[in-house]
Amino acid sequence: AQRVTQPEKLLSVFKGAPVELKCNYSYSGSPELFWYVQYSRQRLQLLLRHISRESIKGFTADLNKGETSFHLKKPFAQEEDSAMYYCALSWGSASKIIFGSGTRLSIRP
Amino acid sequence: DAGVTQSPTHLIKTRGQQVTLRCSPKSGHDTVSWYQQALGQGPQFIFQYYEEEERQRGNFPDRFSGHQFPNYSSELNVNALLLGDSALYLCASSPSVGLNYGYTFGSGTRLTVV
Numbered sequence: 001a002q003r004v005t006q007p008e009k010l011l012s013v014f015k016g017a018p019v020e021l022k023c024n025y026s027y028s029g030s031p032e033l034f035w036y037v038q039y040s041r042q043r044l045q046l047l048l049r050h051i052s053r054e055s056i057k058g059f060t061a062d063l064n065k066g067e068t069s070f071h072l073k074k075p076f077a078q079e080e081d082s083a084m085y086y087c088a089l090s091w092g093s094a095s096k097i098i099f100g101s102g103t104r105l106s107i108r109p
Numbered sequence: 110d111a112g113v114t115q116s117p118t119h120l121i122k123t124r125g126q127q128v129t130l131r132c133s134p135k136s137g138h139d140t141v142s143w144y145q146q147a148l149g150q151g152p153q154f155i156f157q158y159y160e161e162e163e164r165q166r167g168n169f170p171d172r173f174s175g176h177q178f179p180n181y182s183s184e185l186n187v188n189a190l191l192l193g194d195s196a197l198y199l200c201a202s203s204p205s206v207g208l209n210y211g212y213t214f215g216s217g218t219r220l221t222v223v
Contacts (some may be wrong), residue, residue, distance in 0.1 A: 049210070
């Protein structure tokens with residue numbers, strides 16, 4: 001069955017340090033992958049999607065089909081990056097999106 | 110554009126009762142998906158509605174049902190409430206074309222079953 005795994009519940013890094021939030025998925029075909037973010041007291045919002053190959057707020061994510069991973073990276077963390085991050089997967093014509101359990105990113109000053 | 114709106118924001122129900130949650134999708138979106146998010150967990154897919162029909166369903170019992178209206182708004186109904194149904198219920202909308210764009214989420218309805 002399709003599945004998204006985020007192995008870290010909490011990731012704490014210092015401001016200015018690099019950030020990598022891990023995401024692995026289970027799907028044998030061509031997936032559509034997303035990162036969603038939820039800042040404190042705000043609604044869940046789309047951060048980026050792999051098909052767009054875009055960089056949002058300095059974050060990037062590369063799809064690695066060999067390792068079935070879609071890790072989220074940022075070279076220099078900022079305090080405003082503190083939030084809950086969810087990796088999500090969609091596939092084929094299913095269109096539904098399934099989510100991982102999330103990683104809380106805490107940036108220390 | 111108000112985006113996705115959900116009502117009510119909070120709700121307290123007694124075990125065994127029934128509840129109805131409402132969602133208005135973002136303008137231009139015709140597909141509505143519902144999720145349950147328990148404390149400390151990621152959103153779990155309940156079902157998706159398109160053209161007033163349930164198109165996809167997650168691993169939820171028949172106590173969970175829904176409806177979509179001609180104006181694309183949607184309702185989630187839960188019967189015979191259990192304590193374990195306490196969660197944040199999220200509604201998300203998307204256009205039926207260009208599914209790769211992902212979903213737009215509402216702020217959710219916090220349901221507490223006592």
